[in-house]
Amino acid sequence: xxxxxxxxxxxxxxxxxxxxxxxxxxxxxxxxxxxxxxxxxxxxxxxxxxxxxxxxxxxxxxxxxxxxxxxxxxxxxxxxxxxxxxxxxxxxxxxxxxxxxxxxxxxxxxxxxxxxxxxxxxxxxxxxxxxxxxxxxxxxxxxxxxxxxxxxxxxxxxxxxxxxxxxxxxxxx
Amino acid sequence: xxxxxxxxxxxxxxxxxxxxxxxxxxxxxxxxxxxxxxxxxxxxxxxxxxxxxxxxxxxxxxxxxxxxxxxxxxxxxxxxxxxxxxxxxxxxxxxxxxxxxxxxxxxxxxxxxxxxxxxxxxxxxxxxxxxxxxxxxxxxxxxxxxxxxxxxxxxxxxxxxxxxxxxxxxxxxxxxxxxxxxxxxxxxxxxxxxxxxxxxxxxxxxxxxxxxxxxxxxxxxxxxxxxxxxxxxxxxxxxxxxxxxxxxxxxxxxxxxxxxxxxxxxxxxxxxxxxxxxxxxxx
Numbered sequence: 001x002x003x004x005x006x007x008x009x010x011x012x013x014x015x016x017x018x019x020x021x022x023x024x025x026x027x028x029x030x031x032x033x034x035x036x037x038x039x040x041x042x043x044x045x046x047x048x049x050x051x052x053x054x055x056x057x058x059x060x061x062x063x064x065x066x067x068x069x070x071x072x073x074x075x076x077x078x079x080x081x082x083x084x085x086x087x088x089x090x091x092x093x094x095x096x097x098x099x100x101x102x103x104x105x106x107x108x109x110x111x112x113x114x115x116x117x118x119x120x121x122x123x124x125x126x127x128x129x130x131x132x133x134x135x136x137x138x139x140x141x142x143x144x145x146x147x148x149x150x151x152x153x154x155x156x157x158x159x160x161x162x163x164x165x166x167x168x169x170x171x172x173x
Numbered sequence: 174x175x176x177x178x179x180x181x182x183x184x185x186x187x188x189x190x191x192x193x194x195x196x197x198x199x200x201x202x203x204x205x206x207x208x209x210x211x212x213x214x215x216x217x218x219x220x221x222x223x224x225x226x227x228x229x230x231x232x233x234x235x236x237x238x239x240x241x242x243x244x245x246x247x248x249x250x251x252x253x254x255x256x257x258x259x260x261x262x263x264x265x266x267x268x269x270x271x272x273x274x275x276x277x278x279x280x281x282x283x284x285x286x287x288x289x290x291x292x293x294x295x296x297x298x299x300x301x302x303x304x305x306x307x308x309x310x311x312x313x314x315x316x317x318x319x320x321x322x323x324x325x326x327x328x329x330x331x332x333x334x335x336x337x338x339x340x341x342x343x344x345x346x347x348x349x350x351x352x353x354x355x356x357x358x359x360x361x362x363x364x365x366x367x368x369x370x371x372x373x374x375x376x377x378x379x380x381x382x383x384x385x386x387x388x389x390x391x392x393x394x395x396x397x398x399x400x401x402x403x404x405x406x407x408x409x410x411x412x413x414x415x416x417x418x419x420x421x422x423x424x425x426x427x428x429x430x431x432x433x434x435x436x437x438x439x440x441x442x443x444x445x446x447x448x449x450x451x452x453x454x455x456x
Contacts, residue, residue, distance in 0.1 A: 003229065007222070007229075010225075011218060011221065011222055011225075015218055018215075022215050032211060035211070039221075040221070040225070044225060044228045047229075072447075096206070097206040097210050101207040101209075101210040101211070103203060104207045105207065123204055124204060124208055137380055154200060158200055159196045
């Protein structure tokens with residue numbers, strides 16, 4: 001298949017789930033800009049591996065599995081080997097929403113990658129447990145455990161921050 | 174005496190429940206905020222298409238740059254130019270470059286899943302990987318003339334692939350120094366993406382496996398010519414034993430040419446990372 005034809009096929013398949021994919025990428029990243037980069041990276045990888053997609057109906061789960069894998073890799077050895085950028089923090093424009101989002105993003109990044117992915121996809125993007133399990137190549141039970149563990153850890157983090165500062169957690173930043 | 178204790182316990186429970194409610198409330202408000210913030214100004218499909226075209230264009234440029242870099246390295250030494258010309262004018266169809274080598278940066282698909290030029294006997298045109306390997310071997314021969322490697326007897330070349338080696342020792346820690354920083358920077362920029370491709374191919378072959386890989390790298394450098402990777406082999410701690418992965422790493426490493434100026438001699442590094450799902454605590 002020629003590049004042009006492959007590109008058109010990819011964009012056609014991507015169109016229905018592009019917004020959800022970008023939002024998920026942003027929520028898994030330290031900033032919107034990093035999330036957008038992650039998404040475009042996933043599009044490039046999907047383009048290169050499109051020949052491996054057997055059924056178009058499986059595109060959504062297939063694309064999200066690429067996105068999640070790249071997200072893990074970005075956070076994993078790749079960043080351990082390279083110095084972290086100072087600008088990884090969210091650039092806040094000091095609205096209450098961005099401050100709250102920045103706090104939550106930091107808290108999410110303290111979670112294990114699989115737990116973060118499961119929580120973000122379930123709570124923020126409304127994916128079903130079965131869809132998350134397919135994207136993570138895991139069982140439904142494992143995904144449920146991850147979500148519940150992630151919520152528990154987030155609650156603990158919020159509670160300890162609230163105790164430490166004796167004020168609502170988002171005020172900390 | 175008993176009652177106050179109960180009251181204290183009751184207060185504690187009440188506070189704890191209040192705290193939990195407040196935390197849940199806070200959490201759901203923050204989720205809502207993150208939902209709003211990250212849902213704004215999403216790139217359009219047109220923007221995605223434009224970025225994809227840019228990446229593809231950049232890929233083909235970087236593929237060309239790989240070939241040019243080899244020629245520049247060759248041009249820095251007149252002695253090097255002759256063997257290179259010989260290698261280039263007589264390309265081998267059955268060149269020893271493995272089909273499992275990571276694709277050159279930007280090649281459309283992993284080499285292991287796509288037929289290469291070498292698969293078509295009618296096409297005598299060497300692949301970019303084969304050319305890069307040939308240039309690396311020519312450069313290595315020149316470097317060895319000036320700086321013989323300690324283990325010259327087993328040093329791999331295209332003509333004589335290295336025999337199976339015992340795993341490298343595990344003490345290849347990343348000792349930074351003035352002579353090593355440039356090598357580390359180069360490996361980060363040029364080798365890591367190739368390594369990532371090898372990991373991806375290994376993950377695709379066995380999606381359920383997970384753990385850490387540890388690759389020992391030894392470079393051989395001559396200050397005026399540059400450096401090549403002399404050894405790329407798993408260390409004792411390596412958990413990704415897939416032979417195709419090891420071969421992919423080796424073949425990819427043996428296409429690298431590190432430009433001068435450098436410090437003479439051999440250096441050792443260890444590159445490690447996760448493959449498959451990154452392990453989480455308690456899973």
